[in-house]
Amino acid sequence: MSTQKLIENLISNAPENKLNIILAFVKFVLSEDDETNNALLSEISLAKDWLNDEEDTAWQNL
Secondary structure, eight states, X not given: OOHHHHHHHXXXXXXXXXXXXXXXXXXXXXXXXXXXXXXXXXXHHHHHHHSSHHHHHHHTTO
C-alpha cells in the first residue's frame, strides 16, 4: 500500500475530535514559513481559550 493511501485510510478512520489537530499538523508540515508554522500550531490550542463566553465578556469593554 502506498504511503498516501495509508495516510488516507488512517485519516478516514480518525475520530472527529482529532481532525482539527491533524489538519493543523498537515498545514504545518506543508508550510515553508516558520512564522506561519508557529501560528498554525498554536491556533487550535488558543482557540479553546479564546472562543468562549467568559473571554468575550472580559474583552467586551475594550
